[in-house]
Amino acid sequence: MTRDESNAPSRSVLDLTERQRIVLRAVVEDYVLNAVPVGSQALVERYALQVSSATVRSTMAELEALGLLSHPHTSAGRVPSDLGYRIYVESLMREAALDRADQLMIRHQFSQVQLTSNEWLRLAASILATSTRSAAVVTPARARRARFGHVQLVELADQTRLAVLVLGDGNVVQRRLQRASIERATVGEETGQAELDSVAASLNNELAGMSAPQVRRRVAKLQPLAGHVAEVVAQMLEESDSIAVEEVFTDGIVNVLEQPEFAGGAKLRGVLEVLQRSDFLEQLVPVLSRRGGVTVIIGHENVNDAMHEVSLVFAPYGTQDSALGLLGVLGPTRMPYPRAIPTVRYLSTLMNELITYHPTENHD
Amino acid sequence: MTRDESNAPSRSVLDLTERQRIVLRAVVEDYVLNAVPVGSQALVERYALQVSSATVRSTMAELEALGLLSHPHTSAGRVPSDLGYRIYVESLMREAALDRADQLMIRHQFSQVQLTSNEWLRLAASILATSTRSAAVVTPARARRARFGHVQLVELADQTRLAVLVLGDGNVVQRRLQRASIERATVGEETGQAELDSVAASLNNELAGMSAPQVRRRVAKLQPLAGHVAEVVAQMLEESDSIAVEEVFTDGIVNVLEQPEFAGGAKLRGVLEVLQRSDFLEQLVPVLSRRGGVTVIIGHENVNDAMHEVSLVFAPYGTQDSALGLLGVLGPTRMPYPRAIPTVRYLSTLMNELITYHPTENHD
DNA sequence: GATTGGCACTCTCGACGGTAGAGTGCTAAC
DNA sequence: GTTAGCACTCTACCGTCGAGAGTGCCAATC
Numbered sequence: 001m002t003r004d005e006s007n008a009p010s011r012s013v014l015d016l017t018e019r020q021r022i023v024l025r026a027v028v029e030d031y032v033l034n035a036v037p038v039g040s041q042a043l044v045e046r047y048a049l050q051v052s053s054a055t056v057r058s059t060m061a062e063l064e065a066l067g068l069l070s071h072p073h074t075s076a077g078r079v080p081s082d083l084g085y086r087i088y089v090e091s092l093m094r095e096a097a098l099d100r101a102d103q104l105m106i107r108h109q110f111s112q113v114q115l116t117s118n119e120w121l122r123l124a125a126s127i128l129a130t131s132t133r134s135a136a137v138v139t140p141a142r143a144r145r146a147r148f149g150h151v152q153l154v155e156l157a158d159q160t161r162l163a164v165l166v167l168g169d170g171n172v173v174q175r176r177l178q179r180a181s182i183e184r185a186t187v188g189e190e191t192g193q194a195e196l197d198s199v200a201a202s203l204n205n206e207l208a209g210m211s212a213p214q215v216r217r218r219v220a221k222l223q224p225l226a227g228h229v230a231e232v233v234a235q236m237l238e239e240s241d242s243i244a245v246e247e248v249f250t251d252g253i254v255n256v257l258e259q260p261e262f263a264g265g266a267k268l269r270g271v272l273e274v275l276q277r278s279d280f281l282e283q284l285v286p287v288l289s290r291r292g293g294v295t296v297i298i299g300h301e302n303v304n305d306a307m308h309e310v311s312l313v314f315a316p317y318g319t320q321d322s323a324l325g326l327l328g329v330l331g332p333t334r335m336p337y338p339r340a341i342p343t344v345r346y347l348s349t350l351m352n353e354l355i356t357y358h359p360t361e362n363h364d
Numbered sequence: 365m366t367r368d369e370s371n372a373p374s375r376s377v378l379d380l381t382e383r384q385r386i387v388l389r390a391v392v393e394d395y396v397l398n399a400v401p402v403g404s405q406a407l408v409e410r411y412a413l414q415v416s417s418a419t420v421r422s423t424m425a426e427l428e429a430l431g432l433l434s435h436p437h438t439s440a441g442r443v444p445s446d447l448g449y450r451i452y453v454e455s456l457m458r459e460a461a462l463d464r465a466d467q468l469m470i471r472h473q474f475s476q477v478q479l480t481s482n483e484w485l486r487l488a489a490s491i492l493a494t495s496t497r498s499a500a501v502v503t504p505a506r507a508r509r510a511r512f513g514h515v516q517l518v519e520l521a522d523q524t525r526l527a528v529l530v531l532g533d534g535n536v537v538q539r540r541l542q543r544a545s546i547e548r549a550t551v552g553e554e555t556g557q558a559e560l561d562s563v564a565a566s567l568n569n570e571l572a573g574m575s576a577p578q579v580r581r582r583v584a585k586l587q588p589l590a591g592h593v594a595e596v597v598a599q600m601l602e603e604s605d606s607i608a609v610e611e612v613f614t615d616g617i618v619n620v621l622e623q624p625e626f627a628g629g630a631k632l633r634g635v636l637e638v639l640q641r642s643d644f645l646e647q648l649v650p651v652l653s654r655r656g657g658v659t660v661i662i663g664h665e666n667v668n669d670a671m672h673e674v675s676l677v678f679a680p681y682g683t684q685d686s687a688l689g690l691l692g693v694l695g696p697t698r699m700p701y702p703r704a705i706p707t708v709r710y711l712s713t714l715m716n717e718l719i720t721y722h723p724t725e726n727h728d
Numbered sequence: 729g730a731t732t733g734g735c736a737c738t739c740t741c742g743a744c745g746g747t748a749g750a751g752t753g754c755t756a757a758c
Numbered sequence: 759g760t761t762a763g764c765a766c767t768c769t770a771c772c773g774t775c776g777a778g779a780g781t782g783c784c785a786a787t788c
Binding site (some may be wrong): 149152164166257 | 514528532538617630636
Binding site (some may be wrong): 729730731732733734735736737738739740741742743744745746747748749750751752753754755756757758 | 778
């Protein structure tokens, strides 16, 4: 699907002369900054290269022959190709760790309030979006396999009964119990809060640590009411398994819209539609988690046609065996990688800390 | 802040002749459809008016004198003014109830899955956005004043303790308990699940139906551990009171971006920023709930400068005394009101039903 | 042999001008 | 009151043109 930033650099990099490297780097950085094809003259002036524009021109021609630069038309400046960005990201970019001040600023926002986990996600998306000026995408971290932790049956003022299920990883899900089903299970006998409590207590005992199929196997062996509740619990566990990437938090779409290459928004529409289709992000999960670090996917490296004009900078967060989520930014291929990559990296480690020390407190 | 659709129509309407009404309606509908200033000739042809273009021209001139139409430049067609749209919405528009088929289609989507309340909101936003082709905004319905329903203290596998609080309206919030504070409250003694259960049981007894300040007054009279938990519960209730309009679900922003008047997105940016600032929607809550029905706010009728080029079609949902939320669409003033209004109305009644019959099952 | 200045060439972009077309406002006739 | 006719206005569009930026190549230079 993509090259990896930690992979062996592709063949052509090795062949690059020092000057080619300097010029390519300058072209990328200038183009990222100004969004205007960059010419030899401008390059010499702005980057104080110690050679003449003619030399730069021939170097550029070499880079173009290597497929790292391209040419909108004969008399225009050069523009990096996807491959050019790739080389830049892999071996030319001077990637600084995130500013100490920025780190503190971000950390501060997270500590600001007693946030629930969904608010963390929202905040993470917002921070990513503003600090990289791109669109940000954050998916919740979900356990691969939900396990039973604790169930509580609550009778509300208005006679509704609620099953509140705390999962093994601390997430909480809930479901209203159908009055009719309860009555069927108890053959019409009245069930009070005391009775609900005792059912819950026995289930907490019996089902501790179980996954959905394990719970389901127990159902038949239980008393009618307990069995009914266990059935519901099994359903809840199954749902928690399946809705891996249902809710995606995005922020900063306008940032991308303001980029000249997306003015008008028609192009972006396709991209956003793909992003909403959950399978796209789901595909990404195994790729990212195998790699571990930050993964950069540039333009045509993306298998998805709609994504050919954007780059993704993504990282997984969470632990391999428990909860796993995704976060990152999406922008034009002309993306400020040296800023985006450390920001995504930092936020992914930060989210890691958060879910490790404060197991997710909440979940719809 | 705005005129009301159910208000006495403003002075000028009464003065409109039948022809003026017909022409105004035709201009609005044509402009909404084509986004091009509409001329007398085109109007006669497209709407089969039984008069000549010259007559229409003079009628248009009258409407312009009344401030209902305006003129981009001398030799261009007419465009409705905000006031023109207002008259249209109040007394010219042929508003059809939502198609039976559309109703069923929408209802079907809601019944499709066992959804949690946040998923309802997301779905509502998505339906609004696609069926009006505008941007949709939905806020969660929250009780005005959160009340204590039921608390449960859970010890997780990893030693963390969780307080799960079910509010009076069925919403659930939760918070991790700080280990240190617990130990301070119990003077270091070990607390097991049994002990936690008994604390929870006594609190459930003592605090039933109380609001945050009431709980807070009780704190001092309780045992140390129970008092500590009650303190946390009070905080949770207070937060539920205050974060009325924290999370806003939006969808379909691209729809607006594709409208010619917002191409480029620079204009929309301001609008979206205002929308995120929670106070804007909060201001709207009392206005909408006082009115009850669908409220339309057109262009400059909005007090907020950034909103001068968009219209809002909003409705409250939920019950006055318990939970109250907001939903609606945002688009250019050139909005398909006859479609947007019934859709918003239908969705608001539908959401009403949902939270009435299935008290909200979940929350962030 | 690498580098550079010089130069012819190419292409875009903005300005300019002219024209077609849509639309208006007015007036005189019906 | 309505309408046809007409002069007028403004925009959008098109082609042209020159300036400017940039390239590619070559011959001269170090």
